[in-house]
Amino acid sequence: MKKVKTAVIGLGRLGYWHAVNVSKIRGAELHIVCDQNKDMAAKVAQELEVPSFTVNPDEVFQNEAVEAIIIASPTSTHYDLLQKAAQSGKAVFVEKPLTINLEEAYAIEKRIQETNLFCQVGFMRRFDPAYVEAKRRIDAGDIGQPIYYRGISRDPDAPHESFIPNSGGIFVDMAIHDFDAARYLMNAEVTAVSAHGRILKYPFMEKYGDVDQSLTYLEFNTGAAGDVEASRNAHYGYDIRAEVIGTEGTLFIGDLQQHHVHILTKSGKTHDLLPSFPVRFSDAYTIEMDAFIQRVRENETSPVSAKDGVRALEIALAAKQSFQTGEKVKVFDKLTIH
Ligand SMILES: NC(=O)c1ccc[n+]([C@@H]2O[C@H](COP(=O)([O-])OP(=O)(O)OC[C@H]3O[C@@H](n4cnc5c(N)ncnc54)[C@H](O)[C@@H]3O)[C@@H](O)[C@H]2O)c1
Known part of the structure; x- marks a missing residue:
């Protein structure tokens, strides 16, 4: 070969x-x-x-x-x-x-x-077996018409401070995974966003105009809606989940456990959690x-074109602009910030 x-x-x-x-x-x-x-x-x-x-x-x-x-x-x-x-x-x-x-x-x-x-x-979520199966079930019509996307992406902690200025900040670096997954799973384009953010745990982010907790509300060209939480504050592990609500059913993606083992003792029932992105998305x-x-x-x-990269970035930068201005931003309007 x-x-x-x-x-x-x-x-x-x-x-x-x-x-x-x-x-x-x-x-x-x-x-x-x-x-x-x-x-x-x-x-x-x-x-x-x-x-x-x-x-x-x-x-x-x-x-x-x-x-x-x-x-x-x-x-x-x-x-x-x-x-x-x-x-x-x-x-x-x-x-x-x-x-x-x-x-x-x-x-x-x-x-x-x-x-x-x-x-x-x-x-890479487009290749993750859970997202792939979700996409197959949506395209097969198993939940009817997708009408709402919810994405939760939580990192266990902030990246190293030196990473932030070259990353674009939380909307561009992190929420972008959900912006792409939303387009992919909803079979729709995001037309407008309203975003919020706050520093809850890492004061150094202020220097870079970044936040450690964000929420973006999405409006799609199909009339569907959604929201995306991106956070650096999941001290318990790496927490990636999504939901797609359809007219006939709802689909949940992701779980908190790494191994499907539960340990039962007199003090209760425990299981492990996913620690990091290399493990969750291995x-x-x-x-x-x-x-x-x-x-x-x-x-x-x-399979994932430059056009897909551009579309997700348009949403991410619109979200960043909405967070900075406090206003709803139309995604295909000329964006003024980098
Ligand atoms: N898909 C994902 O899940 C995922 C996860 C993490 C990071 N990323 C992306 O991967 C990229 C790297 O992120 P990271 O977290 O691995 O960063 P990192 O800072 O850990 O690693 C970057 C590496 O690139 C090297 N480097 C810097 N400039 C270079 C240059 N001009 N030529 C050659 N090497 C250079 C650095 O020395 C460093 O070793 C970013 O674009 C980030 O958004 C994607």
């Missing part, structure tokens, strides 16, 4: 797992890894037996053997790296959000169209990486 020679740029909290997953795919060969932190790049290369590593992304784009590139560096770096991918013609997987602002998103979407570049955006990350390699190898189209 021909192996797709692959590279990973950015080997932090998530990029490391993408490198691990690619190294296990039979149809892929992890050819080079890149991180601006040399020790990190060297350590991952050694652990995964990757032939080479670099601190310079340009070496990845110039490497003639490399066919597919995974970008998992901070969101503020995505635009430049995507432009370089378009120039090199190499297939690209880019972590969400596509870019940090809409000017960049529209520019890169245009470039991707013009160059016919393969670009897959990292909305299957999803593996399946999305498989899909990326498979589609590149078979010359197929991307």
